[in-house]
Amino acid sequence: MTKTVTDVICPFCGTLCDDLEVVVSDDGKKIHEVYNACAIGAEKFLHSQAKDRITRPRMRQEDGSWKEISYEEAAEYTARMLTDAKKPLMYGWSSTNCEAQSIGSEIGELVGAVMDNTATVCHGTSLIAVQDIGIPSC
Numbered sequence: 362m363t364k365t366v367t368d369v370i371c372p373f374c375g376t377l378c379d380d381l382e383v384v385v386s387d388d389g390k391k392i393h394e395v396y397n398a399c400a401i402g403a404e405k406f407l408h409s410q411a412k413d414r415i416t417r418p419r420m421r422q423e424d425g426s427w428k429e430i431s432y433e434e435a436a437e438y439t440a441r442m443l444t445d446a447k448k449p450l451m452y453g454w455s456s457t458n459c460e461a462q463s464i465g466s467e468i469g470e471l472v473g474a475v476m477d478n479t480a481t482v483c484h485g486t487s488l489i490a491v492q493d494i495g496i497p498s499c
Contacts, residue, residue, distance in 0.1 A: 362387045371402040373456050375480045378402065405456065449474040455483075 369381040383406060384394040392410060395403040408414060418435035419427040430438075443449050451474045454462055469476045 363393055371398055371405075372458075373402045373405050374483055375455070381406075443468065443472045443474065446472070446474075450477070451475070452477050452479075454478040455480065 363384050363386055366383045366385060368379060369383050371378045371381055378398060381398050381402070382396040383392060384396075385392055392406050395406045398406070418430050418432055420430050420435070420438065422428050443451075449469075449472050451465060451469045454465065454476075455478055457465070466476060468474075
């Protein structure tokens with residue numbers, strides 16, 4: 362059996378669509394379908410339980426293969442990369458929770474990083490249109 366959860370907020374991009382309907386198993390452990398979401402938002406929900414989902418840190422090896430590493434190794438490597446970088450860039454963040462974004466911002470300040478997120482790509486053209494034409498109205 363399944364149940365439909367309504368008024369779900371999509372956490373993927375800055376639009377925060379709040380009218381999603383998510384069909385889940387009665388125990389809430391499996392997502393069956395997602396309605397009222399864009400293709401990317403729906404896929405984010407559906408892929409969250411995929412068997413091929415990467416759930417542990419990995420590091421690319423010199424031969425191009427990926428090696429699973431511990432979270433401690435990943436944090437140490439990342440810290441070394443950021444502190445050694447001449448012009449660090451911290452990019453992404455769109456589907457990162459608020460607490461992690463806050464910590465990321467603090468780290469970015471410490472290393473003098475340029476911070477940006479994917480909204481630049483997703484919504485950048487919208488901003489250019491508003492600058493060129495103005496805010497749409499009825």
